[in-house]
Amino acid sequence: MIKKITVIGGGLAGCEAAWTVANLGVDVDLYEMRPQKNTPAHKTSYLGELVCSNSLKSKDPETPAGLLKSEMQDLGSLILEAATYAHIPAGQALGVDRHLFSSYITEKIENHPRIQVIREEITSLPKESVCIIATGPLTSDALTQEIQQYTGYNRLYFFDAISPIVNAESIDMEKCFRASRYDKGGDDYLNCPLTEEEYHHFVSELLKAEKVEIKAFEQNYYFESCLPIEVLAERGPMTLAFGPMKPVGLMDPKTGKRPFAVVQLRMENQYGTLYNLVGFQTKLKYPEQKRIFSLIPALHNAHFERLGSIHRNTYINSPDLLTRKLQLKKNPFFFFAGQITGVEGYVESASMGIVAGLYAHAFVADKKRGEPPHTTALGALLQYITTPNPHFQPMNINFGLLPPGEHRDKKIRKQKIIEKARSDFKEWFNIVIPAKAGI
Numbered sequence: 001m002i003k004k005i006t007v008i009g010g011g012l013a014g015c016e017a018a019w020t021v022a023n024l025g026v027d028v029d030l031y032e033m034r035p036q037k038n039t040p041a042h043k044t045s046y047l048g049e050l051v052c053s054n055s056l057k058s059k060d061p062e063t064p065a066g067l068l069k070s071e072m073q074d075l076g077s078l079i080l081e082a083a084t085y086a087h088i089p090a091g092q093a094l095g096v097d098r099h100l101f102s103s104y105i106t107e108k109i110e111n112h113p114r115i116q117v118i119r120e121e122i123t124s125l126p127k128e129s130v131c132i133i134a135t136g137p138l139t140s141d142a143l144t145q146e147i148q149q150y151t152g153y154n155r156l157y158f159f160d161a162i163s164p165i166v167n168a169e170s171i172d173m174e175k176c177f178r179a180s181r182y183d184k185g186g187d188d189y190l191n192c193p194l195t196e197e198e199y200h201h202f203v204s205e206l207l208k209a210e211k212v213e214i215k216a217f218e219q220n221y222y223f224e225s226c227l228p229i230e231v232l233a234e235r236g237p238m239t240l241a242f243g244p245m246k247p248v249g250l251m252d253p254k255t256g257k258r259p260f261a262v263v264q265l266r267m268e269n270q271y272g273t274l275y276n277l278v279g280f281q282t283k284l285k286y287p288e289q290k291r292i293f294s295l296i297p298a299l300h301n302a303h304f305e306r307l308g309s310i311h312r313n314t315y316i317n318s319p320d321l322l323t324r325k326l327q328l329k330k331n332p333f334f335f336f337a338g339q340i341t342g343v344e345g346y347v348e349s350a351s352m353g354i355v356a357g358l359y360a361h362a363f364v365a366d367k368k369r370g371e372p373p374h375t376t377a378l379g380a381l382l383q384y385i386t387t388p389n390p391h392f393q394p395m396n397i398n399f400g401l402l403p404p405g406e407h408r409d410k411k412i413r414k415q416k417i418i419e420k421a422r423s424d425f426k427e428w429f430n431i432v433i434p435a436k437a438g439i
Ligand SMILES: Cc1cc2nc3c(=O)[nH]c(=O)nc-3n(C[C@H](O)[C@H](O)[C@H](O)COP(=O)(O)OP(=O)(O)OC[C@H]3O[C@@H](n4cnc5c(N)ncnc54)[C@H](O)[C@@H]3O)c2cc1C
Pocket: 008, 009, 010, 011, 012, 013, 014, 031, 032, 033, 034, 038, 039, 041, 042, 049, 050, 051, 052, 053, 054, 120, 121, 122, 123, 134, 135, 136, 137, 138, 139, 140, 143, 311, 312, 337, 338, 339, 340, 344, 345, 346, 347, 349, 350
């Protein structure tokens, strides 16, 4: 039997993975390249450092992030233990003192009898050990190249921008129409038309909106074909109308005419509960995004499940490469965890660390361990990142990823989704987690 698992990356996912494996009774070598080599965003040598905000999203267990956290808690999450320790008042959000938070994680990991922390950059993948790769969105260049070669992709998805995702129920269907450009592709898109006046108002408000500053290291990752809408708008009042908002090949059935401009929405998941705004990557501040997008008539009451953002993000094409146990199809000795798998956010990344830990452990201990049902928050995320998807983009947890249920009342439907998630998680947990495990 293999006696040790290598974890590469001591961020949120790597620490969760190491903690899970070690608590299940297998030794771990955890490699972290800081402080010898830094990423452009990390500032300290702590394990589990939060690179930006100090919030782990909502504490409310009836929110998607709350539901995910409750599942992680049951699985013995170290980052949630650290968050409880480092908790600061932040309203409904789980705010933490970032230094207390990361120092707690560092101490726990460094003092775990089954974990050895090695401060070293890994530049090539280990040949003879079971390995969890959790090097995050800022994976070092050498390892990025190695993974590229190994996975057969000539580039990882160097991600420059993500566009917002809207909940289907909040779209005003009276103010949009289904069609594909030139009728190619059936009714796949929802088209939100704007009149000439609405378009110019939208552009002028967009130009005035507050933007998030771009970090120096992010500049290199701007691609001409994927520019933020605010950058396009700065190039001239009609640039968007000839770009992502072009109305060509579309006829509004209500007016019988081609609209002046159009925002296209593309289905994001198999349930049709989520739509993304095509070509609407943006770096506006979050409240500004909500304000500006509400100027699109069909989105005047839209509820956004994910807002747009731009930063370097290295992630693999998980739907092609990974099984639902986060194991590389091509080589079962390799598992991936965290943001590099195509989830987005601190909590989501950490949760994928726990999952990779559970399955890497099951692999070395030769144990059968079924996957969490897709009706749970963990299972829904896993399903999203491993289901074939030609437009695969990072995703954070949201209720649109879970099966929608059929009740007509929105509140009751949400309640039923949560109840089902809880009971299915409990059932799965009781079967797959050994009673004596330290988690
Ligand atoms: C600039 C930026 C801001 C972000 N802001 C937020 C935010 O505010 N809120 C939010 O929820 N999410 C945010 N994210 C997204 C994401 O949730 C975080 O990046 C999160 O930390 C990902 O967790 P992870 O464990 O996958 O990666 P990380 O936490 O980045 O951990 C990866 C670790 O691997 C190490 N490493 C990399 N390469 C090697 C190597 N070759 N050998 C050894 N070690 C290596 C790194 O030093 C790092 O410690 C942000 C991302 C970026 C890039």
